[in-house]
Amino acid sequence: MKKEIRAACAGAAVLAAMAWMQDAQAQRAPWWERQKAAQAAAQAAGGNEAVAQAGAAQSPPPQQAAPAPMVRREKIEGPGYTWIEAGVVRLDVDLYDASEHGNGGYARGSAAVTDTLYVFGGYDRVSKQWNMGSERLEIAIDQAEIGLGSRLSLSPRVDFVSEVSLLRLGAKLDYRDREYPEDDFSGRDHLYAGKLMLGIRARPVQNLELWAKAGYLRVDDNLLVDHSMVGNIGLQYRFSPQWGLVGEAEFYEDARFYRLGVRASF
Numbered sequence: 001m002k003k004e005i006r007a008a009c010a011g012a013a014v015l016a017a018m019a020w021m022q023d024a025q026a027q028r029a030p031w032w033e034r035q036k037a038a039q040a041a042a043q044a045a046g047g048n049e050a051v052a053q054a055g056a057a058q059s060p061p062p063q064q065a066a067p068a069p070m071v072r073r074e075k076i077e078g079p080g081y082t083w084i085e086a087g088v089v090r091l092d093v094d095l096y097d098a099s100e101h102g103n104g105g106y107a108r109g110s111a112a113v114t115d116t117l118y119v120f121g122g123y124d125r126v127s128k129q130w131n132m133g134s135e136r137l138e139i140a141i142d143q144a145e146i147g148l149g150s151r152l153s154l155s156p157r158v159d160f161v162s163e164v165s166l167l168r169l170g171a172k173l174d175y176r177d178r179e180y181p182e183d184d185f186s187g188r189d190h191l192y193a194g195k196l197m198l199g200i201r202a203r204p205v206q207n208l209e210l211w212a213k214a215g216y217l218r219v220d221d222n223l224l225v226d227h228s229m230v231g232n233i234g235l236q237y238r239f240s241p242q243w244g245l246v247g248e249a250e251f252y253e254d255a256r257f258y259r260l261g262v263r264a265s266f
Contacts, residue, residue, distance in 0.1 A: 078157050079201040079209050080265045081118040081149075084109040085246060087261020091126040091141060095224075095254050102126035102141065106259055110149075120163070121146040124257065134178040143257075144168040147195070157204060161213070163197040169225065193219040195230060209236040209244075217252065228253040236263055 089106040093099070108122025127140040147165025154160055170190035177183045199213025213232040219225050234248030242265055250257040 077203065077206070078153065079151075079159055079203050079211070081110055081112040081151065083263050083265040085261050085263040087246065087259055089124050089126060089260075090258045091124075092256045092258075093254060100128060102128040102139070104140075106261065108145075116151055118149045118151070119147070120149055120165070124259075136176045138174045140172040140174075142170045142172075144170075145195075151201070154200075158200065158202045161197075161199055161201050161211075163195075163213070163215075165195045165197075167193040167195055167217075169193060169219075191220045191222050191225065193217050197230065197232065199232070207238040207244075209238070210234075226253070234259075238265075242266070 084107075086107040087105065088103065090101060090103050092101045104124065104126035106122060106124040108120070110118055110120040112118045121144075123142065123144050125140065125142040127138060129136065129138040145165050145167045147163055149161055149163040151159040151161050168190055169192070170188065172188040173186065175183070175185040195215060195217045197213045197215035199211060199215075201209070201211040203209045211232070211234050213230075215230045215232075217228045217230050219227055229252075231251040232248065234246065236244045236246045238244040244263045244265065246259070246261045246263045248257075248259045250259075
């Protein structure tokens with residue numbers, strides 16, 4: 001180790017000595033030689049500067065770098081909340097150990113009020129008719145709904161929704177007997193209910209929208225219809241940016257609505 005340290009010190013000393021000798025020789029050079037060398041160095045520096053200026057004048061200005069191409073990103077769209085819809089509806093009823101169904105139509109719509117609030121409403125009407133010789137019985141059931149909904153974005157394509165609405169449930173009965181017209185009877189009645197729904201709306205791909213909701217229906221006191229849990233599932237397939245085909249099922253404890261319609265989104 002000591003030898004290596006000594007060799008390193010010796011090398012440093014040799015380099016320092018060589019540098020000192022060059023400085024000493026330059027100091028011992030005659031005065032006129034030092035002046036001549038300085039003048040030659042000044043002329044060389046001036047020539048290099050002139051060449052640089054001439055080259056700068058002849059060279060074209062540097063071109064600016066081309067802007068980076070813009071990257072077009074796909075716009076991610078979530079579920080829509082402004083639309084109108086119409087179609088056919090089927091109602092299955094299981095009440096008092098009897099199972100019946102009726103067919104009809106429906107119309108409904110929704111409008112976004114703010115980024116997080118929307119209003120919605122709809123109307124369903126189904127009917128069923130029985131013919132027994134000279135007797136005819138027809139029953140029609142309708143449901144009107146209006147409500148307010150709120151959405152909370154969970155991701156660009158998924159929303160959590162909460163909805164509260166007021167329903168008017170109506171029924172009409174019409175009985176006719178051609179042989180005994182004095183027995184004809186017609187009457188109608190209605191009741192009100194409140195509904196609360198919580199669920200998820202999602203748009204996993206551009207042309208498909210899905211939703212699933214659950215809640216509770218509270219009905220005015222009556223002798224026929226009780227309070228009920230509610231479930232709702234549905235989908236929309238968009239065959240264009242504005243038009244889509246909708247299928248939906250809505251479940252109550254004693255009744256089920258099945259809807260198939262066409263929706264126009266805005």
